[in-house]
Amino acid sequence: MHEYGKSNWESLWEKLEQAGNVGIDYVINPSLYPQILNFLAQHPNSIVVDFGCGTNLMGIQLLFGYKASIPALQNNPNVDHARFNTLLYIGVEGSQELIDQSNRYFHDIGEPKNIASVQTHIDKNFSLFDNQSVDLCVSRNFLMHLSLEDFLAHMADVSKILKPGSFYIFTTLNPNYELKKAGREMVNGERYEFQHGKSGEYGIFYHYYKTREFFKETIGKYFEIEKIEDCTPISDKYTETHARYYDSEPMAQTYVLKVK
Numbered sequence: 258m259h260e261y262g263k264s265n266w267e268s269l270w271e272k273l274e275q276a277g278n279v280g281i282d283y284v285i286n287p288s289l290y291p292q293i294l295n296f297l298a299q300h301p302n303s304i305v306v307d308f309g310c311g312t313n314l315m316g317i318q319l320l321f322g323y324k325a326s327i328p329a330l331q332n333n334p335n336v337d338h339a340r341f342n343t344l345l346y347i348g349v350e351g352s353q354e355l356i357d358q359s360n361r362y363f364h365d366i367g368e369p370k371n372i373a374s375v376q377t378h379i380d381k382n383f384s385l386f387d388n389q390s391v392d393l394c395v396s397r398n399f400l401m402h403l404s405l406e407d408f409l410a411h412m413a414d415v416s417k418i419l420k421p422g423s424f425y426i427f428t429t430l431n432p433n434y435e436l437k438k439a440g441r442e443m444v445n446g447e448r449y450e451f452q453h454g455k456s457g458e459y460g461i462f463y464h465y466y467k468t469r470e471f472f473k474e475t476i477g478k479y480f481e482i483e484k485i486e487d488c489t490p491i492s493d494k495y496t497e498t499h500a501r502y503y504d505s506e507p508m509a510q511t512y513v514l515k516v517k
């Protein structure tokens with residue numbers, strides 16, 4: 258058994274999803290979704306893999322979400338074309354509880370045939386997809402969960418399963434934001450507790466801190482970095498309630514990587 262969080266955090270994660278999540282909806286998705294939609298709008302019959310997909314809510318929103326109620330989908334001209342082009346969206350997730358919840362979501366939206374969630378732990382032994390079988394890999398707030406060794410293996414695996422010239426598009430926390438949140442210096446590879454919410458009210462996760470240098474050096478072995486974009490809030494509505502997202506040190510960054 259693998260440990261994904263501490264004390265009942267899966268149900269807290271579900272609550273967070275249902276309550277709406279300012280960081281995800283107004284800071285991260287507005288940077289991440291346009292990159293994914295842009296790729297999909299240009300690539301018919303795409304097979305997409307989402308690593309550490311949780312309840313697969315990102316896939317559900319991208320493919321079936323009601324555009325008017327999702328800030329990052331409003332006004333994006335690529336949504337319909339990207340949806341049409343997505344042959345299959347597969348989420349991979351370690352927690353069976355979150356997979357069960359994703360299956361309940363699928364039930365609620367009428368069991369669509371082009372999205373699925375698979376329960377598997379991702380580490381250095383992970384091998385689920387054939388070489389050059391995937392058009393696009395994505396992840397959101399997942400890579401911080403991997404140890405240095407597993408992160409290296411993950412990047413190598415993604416570079417193998419992607420078709421030539423394809424992309425890995427993801428958002429991950431800014432290491433400097435992680436340092437601030439931890440409130441202390443950390444060394445590369447250090448495992449630490451990361452609190453969701455101001456004081457952990459949305460659960461506590463384990464992350465492995467990775468320096469920016471290690472991160473870039475590792476991805477550079479397998480990918481060309483096409484773009485790194487800071488995730489900054491698209492609305493001023495939350496300056497008081499969520500001041501941390503308006504800090505000069507952005508919470509997260511979106512990477513667009515092209516396989517070498």
Ligand SMILES: C[S@@+](CC[C@H](N)C(=O)[O-])C[C@H]1O[C@@H](n2cnc3c(N)ncnc32)[C@H](O)[C@@H]1O
Pocket residue numbers: 261308309310311312314315349350351352355377378379380396397398399402403
């Ligand atoms: C912060 S959550 C993000 C979930 C989802 N990507 C989203 O943005 O809604 C990170 C997810 O990664 C999963 N996870 C962490 N380590 C994993 C591993 N080694 N293998 C598979 N899933 C993992 C966790 O269970 C959790 O669902």
